[in-house]
């Protein structure tokens with residue numbers, strides 16, 4: 117009963133299977149087209165002969181990711197998808213519409229081990245890495261459900277993507293495949309809490325994907341309190357790795373900085389951040405923190421957010437404030453979780 121999930125098969129594996137079944141090689145292209153269209157049953161692959169469809173149903177699993185729930189925001193054009201995986205794990209992804217196009221935020225793990233104090237994803241523990249197929253299927257099934265092209269992919273859902281490096285890369289390359297989703301790598305973003313070895317490895321891949329690094333504090337005392345990973349990779353080392361990343365990849369890093377009331381949103385915090393980032397090829401994305409049940413951290417006042425942004429601007433650091441989408445369905449940054457619905 118341990119059939120492989122059809123979305124997990126690489127083109128090479130699928131070709132080998134077709135050959136074994138003495139089927140024509142061109143069937144590969146047809147099958148992959150169906151997968152990109154979010155097909156989750158061999159019976160629906162109507163341009164394939166019945167014989168192949170039956171063999172596929174026998175050999176592969178098609179329903180390893182089932183839609184458990186779909187929540188539509190009443191405030192904006194955001195939809196949260198809750199998926200039930202074959203082993204009982206539950207994950208979430210989010211579909212958003214911007215003026216610049218549509219975007220899917222995918223989860224990379226069921227749960228998270230990073231333990232950030234402000235993030236719901238850490239609160240339900242860690243299950244496992246998602247397979248490349250489970251990553252790809254999040255995009256394919258959402259595109260199908262929305263009847264829409266996906267223009268952007270952000271790996272900012274549940275989990276730490278760099279803990280699942282190989283599947284992440286298979287996924288990103290698959291999204292880029294011109295025969296499939298054909299999403300430009302320039303429209304992909306991977307967000308990390310700052311795993312230095314993987315950041316440097318990622319720089320070497322030479323892909324024009326945006327790297328986002330979650331900072332949230334500009335001194336070790338506060339960052340360690342918010343993000344335990346800071347004990348392993350403290351700020352001086354992280355900043356050195358970021359400079360190295362910028363040099364190797366020639367690309368600017370996006371620094372994510374969630375603003376918590378009275379904790380990291382004061383004038384001196386902004387000045388400390390500006391000093392730390394001086395001379396770096398970067399962009400700062402401020403996220404007015406989203407409230408998460410079980411955490412006693414609160415969102416900054418709008419005035420504090422404005423003040424923070426103004427200070428960075430005055431130091432010539434490019435800064436944007438992230439629009440909050442989907443807060444009513446717990447679909448905003450830091451609100452996705454492994455097990456239950458809101």
Ligand code: SAH
Pocket residue numbers: 230232234235236271272273275276277307308309310328329330331372373374403404405406407408449450451
């Ligand atoms: N593990 C990756 C992806 C996490 S989610 C990472 O750490 O970057 C994407 C962003 O949302 C991260 O910057 C994360 O720190 C941020 N985030 C988590 N909880 C949040 C909250 N309650 N409010 C605002 N942003 C939050």
